[in-house]
Amino acid sequence: MTDRFAAGAHVRTYPHDPPHHTRLPRYARGKRGVVVEPEGRAPLADVRAQGRDDARVEMIYAVRFAARELWGEGDHHVVLDLSESYLREAE
Amino acid sequence: MSGTHEDAVISRQVRRLESLLEAEGIVGGDTVDEVIDGFLAGASPVNGAKVVARAWTDPAYRERLLADGTSAVGELGFSAGGVQKQRLRVVENTADTHNVIVCTLCSCYPLRLLGPSPGWYKSEAYRSRVVRDPRGVLAEFGVTLPESVDITVWDSSAETRYMVLPRRPAGTDRLNEEELASLITRNGLIGTGVL
Ligand SMILES: [Fe+2]
Numbered sequence: 001m002t003d004r005f006a007a008g009a010h011v012r013t014y015p016h017d018p019p020h021h022t023r024l025p026r027y028a029r030g031k032r033g034v035v036v037e038p039e040g041r042a043p044l045a046d047v048r049a050q051g052r053d054d055a056r057v058e059m060i061y062a063v064r065f066a067a068r069e070l071w072g073e074g075d076h077h078v079v080l081d082l083s084e085s086y087l088r089e090a091e
Numbered sequence: 092m093s094g095t096h097e098d099a100v101i102s103r104q105v106r107r108l109e110s111l112l113e114a115e116g117i118v119g120g121d122t123v124d125e126v127i128d129g130f131l132a133g134a135s136p137v138n139g140a141k142v143v144a145r146a147w148t149d150p151a152y153r154e155r156l157l158a159d160g161t162s163a164v165g166e167l168g169f170s171a172g173g174v175q176k177q178r179l180r181v182v183e184n185t186a187d188t189h190n191v192i193v194c195t196l197c198s199c200y201p202l203r204l205l206g207p208s209p210g211w212y213k214s215e216a217y218r219s220r221v222v223r224d225p226r227g228v229l230a231e232f233g234v235t236l237p238e239s240v241d242i243t244v245w246d247s248s249a250e251t252r253y254m255v256l257p258r259r260p261a262g263t264d265r266l267n268e269e270e271l272a273s274l275i276t277r278n279g280l281i282g283t284g285v286l
Contacts, residue, residue, distance in 0.1 A: 023248045025195050027222065040178055042250050049100060060249045062180075071223055076242040078222050081249035 003059050009035040010090035011063060013082065021049035024086045028078070031069050032090050036062035036079060044083055058084045138169050139204035139254055140275035142181075144268045147259045156181050156256065164204065171252035172202035179204070182245060183256040184282070189236055191229070191282030192245045192253040193221045201252035205280055212281065222246055232283045255282040 005011060015030030023045050039060045047055035063082050067074030142164050146153040156163035160179035164170060171179040179201060182190040194200065198213040211217050221228045225242045229235070236242065245253040257279040263271060278284025 023196060025246065025248060027195070039180075039249070039251050045249070051100065060251070062251070064243070067223075074224070076225050076244060078244045078246055080246050081251050083249070 003038045003061075004084055005035045005038070005059075005061055005087065005089075007035055007037050011035060011061075011087040012090040013063075013086050014088070018046065020046055022046045022086075024082060025080070027070055028065060028080055028082075031065055033063040033065040033069070033080075036064050039081060042083075044085065046083075060084070061087065063087070134172070134203045135206045136204070136275075136277040136280060137206075137272070138164075138167075139201070139277075139280045140272040142167060142169065142204065142254075143256055143275050143280070144272035146181075146256055147271055148268050153256075157183055160254070170203050171254070172200075172204075177201070178251045179254060180245075180251050181254050181256050182243070184258045184285075186258075187240060189229075189240050189242050189282065189285075190245060190253075190255050191221060191225055191242065192247065192255060193218055194247045195219065195222055196248055199247040199252060201254050204254055205277055209277070229283065232278060234283065234285055254280055257282075257284075257286050260286045 010032065011034070012032045013024055013028055013030060017026075017029070039062055041057045041059050043055035044058050045055075060081050060083055062079050064077050064079045067076045067078065070078060142156065145167065146156050152163065152166075155166075160181040161171070161176065163181075164179055171177040182192075184190055192200075193212075195218045198208055198218070200208040200212065202208070217228065222244050225244050226236070229242075247253055257275065259271070260274060263274070266274075274286055276284050276286065279286050
């Protein structure tokens with residue numbers, strides 16, 4: 001099985017507020033970042049947290065965001081560990 | 092919803108599982124506590140310090156540590172933590188880059204390498220501010236970095252745990268591995284301190 005995103009891929013996180021637990025922090029919703037590396041697979045926390053045992057196993061990616069993209073200011077970077085379904089290819 | 096991990100749900104499930112196991116006589120009432128105590132007994136920043144001192148004195152080990160932290164700390168008998176071993180990623184501070192770790196969703200932390208996390212690490216103030224204004228937060232810890240240094244904040248939002256490989260202080264060429272380890276602080280391993 002090949003990973004959907006390779007290191008260096010430009011991605012954008014989903015923008016919405018799901019009605020259940022998720023591990024995409026609010027401050028990083030709808031933001032554009034660059035994949036650092038795939039980290040390994042894990043059951044999707046969003047599904048597990050609903051007490052369901054049918055969580056699909058997904059690749060998690062380290063994704064690097066510029067502070068300016070997240071906050072509109074700042075010169076640092078933030079890296080988050082994000083499940084594949086949180087991400088789509090950036091335009 | 093969201094903004095928090097599912098800790099409350101998990102705690103409930105764990106308590107229920109424990110009581111079932113005990114009711115069925117599968118484990119004694121003290122067994123789970125004993126396992127947790129044993130787990131915490133091995134958790135200390137002394138472990139992280141040994142890893143860093145080895146990396147400072149053994150270039151091949153440093154390379155393995157940065158390429159695959161999980162396996163490299165395993166060589167020394169350590170893990171990041173977890174009953175199922177957690178993945179560890181070690182991030183290296185250099186003249187141009189400084190790294191700092193946080194978990195904004197709760198307080199994920201490489202427990203076995205750093206010991207129980209300090210209160211401030213779990214505080215709302217640290218978690219919400221360090222991702223937004225790391226320079227301001229670091230200044231409160233007494234750390235002022237040149238403007239040219241790029242700061243990366245690692246927000247552990249999934250299964251990976253992070254540890255910082257601090258820069259080796261100048262003038263320590265003559266120190267052996269054990270002496271070097273004694274210089275390494277918990278804040279240095281989190282990235283809220285420099286050595
Ligand atoms: Fe966490």
